[in-house]
Amino acid sequence: MTVPMTTKERLAIDRVRMPELAATIRSTNFEEVNRGLTREEAIREAQRCIQCKNRQCVAGCPVGVSIPEFIGRLAENDLPGAARILQHDNALPAVCGRVCPQETQCEAKCVRGIKGEAVAIGYLERFVADWAMENSAQLTTEPLPPATGKKVAVVGCGPAGLTAAGELARAGHGVVIFEALHDTGGVLRYGIPEFRLPKAIIDVEVDRLRAIGVAIECNVIIGKTLTLAQLRQDHDAVFIANGAGLPTMLNISGENLKGVYSANEYLTRVNLMGAGRLADASTPIIRGRNVAVIGGGNTAMDCVRTARRLGAERAMIIYRRSEAEMPARVEEIKHAKEEGVEFLMLTAPVAILSEGDGWAASLRCQRMELGEPDASGRRKPVPVEGSQYDIPADVIINAVGTGANPLLTATAPDLDVNKWGNIVAGESGLTNLEGVFAGGDIVRGGATVILAMGDGKQAAATISAFLA
Amino acid sequence: MFEVVSNDILAPSLHRMVVRAPRVAASRKPGQFVIVRSAPGEERIPLTIGDADKAAGTITLFIQAIGASTRTIVAIPAGGFLRDVAGPLGLPTHIEQWGRVACIGGGVGTAVLYPLAKALAEAGNEVTTIIGGRADAYIILKDELAAFSKEVLVTTEDGSMGRKGFVTAELADLMASPDTCPKAVFAIGPVPMMRAVAELTRPQSITTIVSLNPIMIDGTGMCGGCRVLVGGQPKFACVDGPEFDGHQVDFENLFDRLSTYRSHEAADCKLNRQVKP
Numbered sequence: 001m002t003v004p005m006t007t008k009e010r011l012a013i014d015r016v017r018m019p020e021l022a023a024t025i026r027s028t029n030f031e032e033v034n035r036g037l038t039r040e041e042a043i044r045e046a047q048r049c050i051q052c053k054n055r056q057c058v059a060g061c062p063v064g065v066s067i068p069e070f071i072g073r074l075a076e077n078d079l080p081g082a083a084r085i086l087q088h089d090n091a092l093p094a095v096c097g098r099v100c101p102q103e104t105q106c107e108a109k110c111v112r113g114i115k116g117e118a119v120a121i122g123y124l125e126r127f128v129a130d131w132a133m134e135n136s137a138q139l140t141t142e143p144l145p146p147a148t149g150k151k152v153a154v155v156g157c158g159p160a161g162l163t164a165a166g167e168l169a170r171a172g173h174g175v176v177i178f179e180a181l182h183d184t185g186g187v188l189r190y191g192i193p194e195f196r197l198p199k200a201i202i203d204v205e206v207d208r209l210r211a212i213g214v215a216i217e218c219n220v221i222i223g224k225t226l227t228l229a230q231l232r233q234d235h236d237a238v239f240i241a242n243g244a245g246l247p248t249m250l251n252i253s254g255e256n257l258k259g260v261y262s263a264n265e266y267l268t269r270v271n272l273m274g275a276g277r278l279a280d281a282s283t284p285i286i287r288g289r290n291v292a293v294i295g296g297g298n299t300a301m302d303c304v305r306t307a308r309r310l311g312a313e314r315a316m317i318i319y320r321r322s323e324a325e326m327p328a329r330v331e332e333i334k335h336a337k338e339e340g341v342e343f344l345m346l347t348a349p350v351a352i353l354s355e356g357d358g359w360a361a362s363l364r365c366q367r368m369e370l371g372e373p374d375a376s377g378r379r380k381p382v383p384v385e386g387s388q389y390d391i392p393a394d395v396i397i398n399a400v401g402t403g404a405n406p407l408l409t410a411t412a413p414d415l416d417v418n419k420w421g422n423i424v425a426g427e428s429g430l431t432n433l434e435g436v437f438a439g440g441d442i443v444r445g446g447a448t449v450i451l452a453m454g455d456g457k458q459a460a461a462t463i464s465a466f467l468a
Numbered sequence: 469m470f471e472v473v474s475n476d477i478l479a480p481s482l483h484r485m486v487v488r489a490p491r492v493a494a495s496r497k498p499g500q501f502v503i504v505r506s507a508p509g510e511e512r513i514p515l516t517i518g519d520a521d522k523a524a525g526t527i528t529l530f531i532q533a534i535g536a537s538t539r540t541i542v543a544i545p546a547g548g549f550l551r552d553v554a555g556p557l558g559l560p561t562h563i564e565q566w567g568r569v570a571c572i573g574g575g576v577g578t579a580v581l582y583p584l585a586k587a588l589a590e591a592g593n594e595v596t597t598i599i600g601g602r603a604d605a606y607i608i609l610k611d612e613l614a615a616f617s618k619e620v621l622v623t624t625e626d627g628s629m630g631r632k633g634f635v636t637a638e639l640a641d642l643m644a645s646p647d648t649c650p651k652a653v654f655a656i657g658p659v660p661m662m663r664a665v666a667e668l669t670r671p672q673s674i675t676t677i678v679s680l681n682p683i684m685i686d687g688t689g690m691c692g693g694c695r696v697l698v699g700g701q702p703k704f705a706c707v708d709g710p711e712f713d714g715h716q717v718d719f720e721n722l723f724d725r726l727s728t729y730r731s732h733e734a735a736d737c738k739l740n741r742q743v744k745p
Contacts, residue, residue: 180688182505182512182552190690219554221688225491247692249702256697256721258728265691273511273685280509282537283685284729358724405689407707 005075007050015117016045023338027308030194030277033335034098034126042127046075049119052111057121060109062454063096063163065089067106067121074128080139083132086125087142091166091209092159092453094133094201095188097126100450101329133204142212145172150467153178153235155222155408158186159449160241160440162206163456164463165214168239171464175213178220178231180407183272186243187441188449190272191264193302195309199271223407228415228436237435237463240423241456244441245405250294250398254352259286259360263299263399267306276310288395290314292363294349295399296326297446301333303397304341315341316391320348320368320381346370346381350388352396362390401446408442420445429459437463470553473526474546478608479601481533482576483542484518489553490525492517498583499561499679499711502527503687504541505552511537514684514706516580517556527553530579530608557687558710561654563591566675570642570650571617572598572635572665574657578608580679581656588654589616596650597621598638600661604629636664643672650674655714659723666714676714680705682722683729697721 019035020026026033037045049071057067066085073081086093102108102122110118132139150173154161157179165175183189185202210216220226222242231238247262249255266285274281291307293300296319307315317336319326322345326333337343344365351364367387370379404421416424416432422443429437439455441447473486492502501516519528533539544550561584569588573581578599589595597617601607603626614620621638622630631637635657642648652675655665662678669676682694682705689707696705697718703709 180554181686182554219552220491221554221557224556224688225495225554246689246704246707249692249695256695256702256718256725258725262692265685265693268685268691274509278509282509282511282540286728358727407688 005047010048010050011112013044013048015048016041016120016123018120018123020335023335023340026195027305027339030309032198033195036130037123037127039127039131042124043075043077045120046071046124048112049075050111056109056111057106057119060106062105062450063090063457065093065106065125070128071119071121071124074124079128079131079135082128083139086128087132087208090125090453091163091456092188092205093125094129094205095159095197096450096453097122097124097129098197098201099192101448103330105450133201142170144170144212147174148172148467150174150236151176151234152463152467153231153238155231155238155240156180156186156242156440156442157184157206157216157218158241158243158440158452159188160243160452160456160459161186161239162209163453164239164241164439164460165456166209166212167457167460168463169209169212169214171460173464173467176215176217176235178222178226179216179218180221180242181272182218184216184218190268191299191302192449193267193271193306194277195305196302221407223409223411228408228412232433232435236467237437239429239456239459239463240408240431240436240438240442241440241452242405242408242442244402244446245407246403247398248401248403250349250400252349252351254354254360255398257352257354257360258358259288259394260352260396261286261398263293263295263303263397264402266303266397267299270306270310285310286395287311288393290316290391290393291395291397292316292318292391292393293397293399294318295401296321296328297399297401298328298332300399301328301336303399305332305336305339307395307397308339308341312395316393317341317343318347318349318363318365318391319343319345321378322346322370325378344391348381348383353390360394360396361392363393363396364388364390402441404442404445427458428462429455430462435466469549469551472544472546472548472550475542475544478530478579479606481542482579482606482608483531483533484579485529485531485542485544486526487529487550487553488525489527489555492553492555493520493522493525493527496520496527496556497560498563498587500556500558501687501710502529502553502555503557503684504529504550506537506541506544507551510540510551512552512685512687513537513541514557514681514687516679516681516710517583518579519583530576532576554687557706559708561587561677561711563587565592566651568594568596568648568650570596570598570639570653571613572600572639572653572655572657572661574600574635574661575602575606577657577661577679578613581654582609582612584654584656584679585613586616594618596642596648598623598635600624600635600657602626634664635661636668639665639668643668643674652677653714654678659719659726662714662717663719666717666719670715673715677711678714678717679711680709680717680722682725696725
C-alpha cells in the first residue's frame with residue numbers, strides 16, 4: 001500500500017457479507033455457520049474505516065479495543081501489527097469476533113452507519129484473531145513485566161475470569177483460576193454451541209493465557225471444595241466471576257415430566273458433554289421430534305438451533321411478546337429462521353401435558369396481546385381470554401433465564417449480596433470485603449459475554465491498583 | 469487426574485474405591501458426594517463419599533456398576549486414574565442428638581448410609597441399623613456398621629441371611645414398641661425401599677430422612693436436571709439435598725425421571741414408528 005486511500009475512495013466500498021454455510025446443510029450438522037472472511041475481503045472491509053479522530057466505536061466497546069488502530073494496520077496488510085493491538089486489548093478476540101453483539105455496541109457507534117452500513121468490526125476482529133491463531137509463529141512473544149510477587153485467585157473460568165486473568169498476568173501478578181467444571185471456558189464451552197463458537201477456538205485462546213503464566217485448576221468448586229475465606233487467606237486478592245447459575249423454573253404443571261429440560265441442562269449435555277454431537281460421547285440426550293423452546297433470548301436461539309441439528313422436524317420458539325421485543329441478536333433470529341425454526345410469537349406456556357406415560361407430549365399455550373409498556377419499557381403481554389391451545393411437543397426446553405448460584409455466597413456470609421443473591425459490586429468490581437472483587441453474571445444477573453469481559457478487565461485494573 | 473489407590477469388590481458389581489483427592493478429603497462432611505468423570509468423553513456421575521482420610525488425602529467411593537459409565541469407572545485398577553473428581557457437593561447431613569435413631573440401608577445405599585450412621589453415633593445417638601439386600605452376597609459393611617450400632621438387623625429377599633423379607637419388617641417391629649421406636653429414621657437405598665419406609669413412618673409422624681440420587685450433570689445447581697418435587701416444590705438434589713424429608717418427597721416422579729435415559733431408546737423407536745407411514 002503505497003498511496004493512502006482518500007476518504008472518498010473508502011466511502012465508495014460496500015460492506016462485506018459474511019460467507020455462511022448453506023442453511024440446508026448446516027441445520028444437519030454442528031459446523032460453524034459463519035465461515036469467516038478471506039484476507040482480500042478483510043483488507044477491503046478494513047479500508048472502509050475512515051479512521052475518525054473521535055473514536056466512537058471504542059467508546060462502544062466494553063473492553064475498549066483500539067478499533068481504528070487495529071483496522072488501520074489490517075487495511076495496510078500488516079497482520080502481525082493488527083494482531084498485536086487486538087490481543088493486547090482483548091483477552092479473547094476470536095471469541096468476541098464471533099459472539100459479541102457488535103450491532104448494538106461498536107458498530108452501532110460507527111460513523112459510517114449514519115449514512116449506510118457500519119464497518120464490519122466484528123468480522124474484522126474475528127479475521128485478525130483467527131489469523132493470529134494460525135500464524136502465532138509470526139508473532140513475537142508478549143513481553144511481560146517483572147513478577148510482582150502478588151498472587152490473585154480467580155473464581156470461574158468463563159469470559160470474565162479469563163479476561164481478568166489475562167490482564168492480571170500481563171500486570172506481572174501470579175494468577176490461578178479455579179473452575180468448578182472439568183473443562184475451561186465456562187459458558188463459552190457449556191453454553192454457546194459449536195456452530196457459533198467452535199470449542200477449538202476456546203482451547204487456543206485459553207492456551208494463549210496459559211502461555212503468559214495463567215494457571216487453571218478445574219474441578220474446584222469455591223464454596224464447596226474451598227471457601228472464599230481460604231482463597232483470601234492464600235492469595236493477595238480474589239476475583240469472583242462464577243457466573244449465573246440456577247435455572248429459573250417456569251412454575252407450570254408438568255415441568256418435571258421426562259423430556260423437559262432447562263436450557264442449561266440441554267446445552268451442557270450437547271456442548272460440554274458432546275451428547276448427540278460427538279460419536280464417542282457417553283452422555284445421552286433426548287432428541288425430540290417436536291421441540292418447543294420457551295424464551296426469546298440468545299440462549300433460546302442456541303437451544304432451538306441445536307434441536308434442529310439433533311433432528312427435530314419441528315423446532316419452535318415460544319415467546320410471549322412479539323419479535324420486536326425479542327432480546328436475541330438479529331443475526332441469531334435470522335439464522336434460526338433460515339434453518340427452519342418456527343417462531344410462535346405472543347404465545348405463553350400454561351402447562352406441559354403428558355399422555356400418562358411420564359413423557360411430555362404437548363405444551364398448552366395461551367395467546368397474548370401487547371398492552372402498555374412495563375418496567376422494562378417493553379409492551380407488556382396480556383393474555384387473550386379463551387385462547388388456550390395445545391402444541392404437540394415431546395421435548396420442551398425452558399430458556400427463560402437463570403438466577404444467581406448460591407454455592408459460593410452461602411459459605412461467605414460477610415459478602416454482600418442483593419435480594420436476588422447477586423454479589424453487590426460497583427463498576428470497578430469492588431465488593432464490601434477488602435481484597436475481594438466480583439464481576440460478570442454473578443453481579444449482573446444474566447448478561448452477555450462481552451459485558452462479563454468488560455467487568456473482568458475493569459476489575460483487573462482495580463485489583464492491580466489495590467495490590468500496588 | 470485422581471489416582472485410584474485401591475479398588476476391591478464388596479459384593480456382586482459393587483466396588484469400594486479409594487481415590488486420592490486431598491482437597492475433597494479435607495473439606496467433605498457426611499452426606500456429601502462427588503461428581504466423577506472417568507475419562508474424556510465419559511459421563512459425569514454423582515457418587516456419595518463413603519468415607520475420607522484427611523491425613524492420607526483420600527476419599528472412599530462405593531460404586532455399583534449398573535450402567536456403562538459406572539462399569540467404566542470400576543474397571544480402573546489400583547494405580548490407575550480418574551480424569552475428574554469434583555466436590556464435595558450437596559449439603560452435609562444435618563446431625564443432631566435425636567436419642568434413638570434407625571438407620572436403614574438397601575443395596576449400595578448401605579454404603580451411603582455408613583458415614584451418616586457413623587456421624588449420628590458419634591453425636592451420641594443410639595443407632596439401630598437395618599440393612600437389606602437381595603441375598604447374603606449383597607449385604608455389605610455389616611461389621612463396620614456393627615462397630616458403632618446398638619444392633620445391626622439384616623434382611624434378605626431370599627432369606628439367605630437374617631430375616632427373610634424387606635427392611636420395613638424390621639422397622640415395623642421397632643416401631644411397635646415404645647421402648648424401641650426410633651425418634652428419627654434415615655433411609656438410603658432404592659427408591660421403592662425409601663418410599664416404603666416413608667409410608668411406614670408417616671402415620672406416626674416419625675422424622676424420616678432419605679438421600680436421593682437423581683440424574684445429575686454438573687452437581688452445582690446449574691442444570692436443574694436433578695430436580696425433585698419436595699412438598700410440591702421443585703428442589704435441586706445437588707444443592708438443596710441430597711437428603712430430604714421423606715414424607716415430602718414425590719417418589720413416583722423421582723422414580724419416573726430416573727428412567728429417562730433407560731426408556732429413551734424405546735421412546736426413540738416409538739417416534740420413528742410414528743414418523744414412518
